[in-house]
Amino acid sequence: MPSVAVIGSRRASPYGLRVARSLSAGLASHGVAVVSGLARGIDAEAHRGCLEASGFTMAVLGSGIDVIYPREHRSLAREIALHGAVVTEFPPGTAPEAFNFPQRNRLISGFSRAVVVVEAGDRSGTMITVDSALDQGRDVFAVPGEITRPGSRGTNRLLREGAMVATCPEDILEALGIDCSDGSGNGRGSPDPLQEADPILAMLARGPSHFDDLSRASSSTIPELQARLLLLELSGKVVKRQGGYYSLP
Numbered sequence: 001m002p003s004v005a006v007i008g009s010r011r012a013s014p015y016g017l018r019v020a021r022s023l024s025a026g027l028a029s030h031g032v033a034v035v036s037g038l039a040r041g042i043d044a045e046a047h048r049g050c051l052e053a054s055g056f057t058m059a060v061l062g063s064g065i066d067v068i069y070p071r072e073h074r075s076l077a078r079e080i081a082l083h084g085a086v087v088t089e090f091p092p093g094t095a096p097e098a099f100n101f102p103q104r105n106r107l108i109s110g111f112s113r114a115v116v117v118v119e120a121g122d123r124s125g126t127m128i129t130v131d132s133a134l135d136q137g138r139d140v141f142a143v144p145g146e147i148t149r150p151g152s153r154g155t156n157r158l159l160r161e162g163a164m165v166a167t168c169p170e171d172i173l174e175a176l177g178i179d180c181s182d183g184s185g186n187g188r189g190s191p192d193p194l195q196e197a198d199p200i201l202a203m204l205a206r207g208p209s210h211f212d213d214l215s216r217a218s219s220s221t222i223p224e225l226q227a228r229l230l231l232l233e234l235s236g237k238v239v240k241r242q243g244g245y246y247s248l249p
Contacts, residue, residue, distance in 0.1 A: 007120075009041050010041040011041060016041070016119030023049070023168075032055070033084070043059075055084075063090060119143065121150055127154060141163060141171070200225075214246065
């Protein structure tokens with residue numbers, strides 16, 4: 001299952017909120033998991049759009065698993081946990097301190113094949129996620145915004161600097177090589193949809209494999225492979241066995 005991060009400002013405009021929800025629903029309807037940070041604004045709408053399309057969404061926290069932030073998103077977090085995953089690398093009881101979120105943002109991009117910035121100002125914390133995405137070799141998309149609105153300066157600057165434009169789900173799906181004609185989510189022109197969707201699954205289809213073998217066969221770094229396996233495990237595509245082995249269910 002390919003995954004895409006949909007992120008942006010906490011103080012988003014009505015336009016940004018609508019776009020986040022619509023893009024996420026469109027991605028989910030084509031079998032793409034939506035990753036975001038459960039924050040107010042764009043993040044929450046991205047999760048909601050994915051859930052409305054019966055998709056898989058992952059919320060990455062900047063706090064302990066028992067400290068949902070913001071508090072008003074506790075019901076949303078419960079719904080995500082039922083139909084996706086709520087994850088964190090912080091121990092239980094960890095408060096949502098400001099210095100936790102750059103670390104959280106690195107995970108959001110690490111879990112994703114691409115990052116879509118819906119709306120962000122020049123100094124938005126969203127840009128930390130963009131920097132992480134670029135360091136990790138991820139594709140970066142941005143949604144064009146009003147040129148007179150301060151909250152769109154960050155996204156418009158990303159477009160000037162070479163980010164790919166995202167005006168609809170198809171812009172993202174086509175760039176990732178996902179067929180957007182029928183909502184199947186399968187790669188284009190591939191006789192083996194499993195292998196096109198994820199080479200890890202193709203390798204595991206031949207039998208259980210140890211993490212070290214998957215790492216040697218993958219072009220990903222170890223943290224990226226760990227994040228990818230976790231996403232596959234949470235979505236029910238992979239089972240983690242004893243001794244560091246993985247297999248298909």
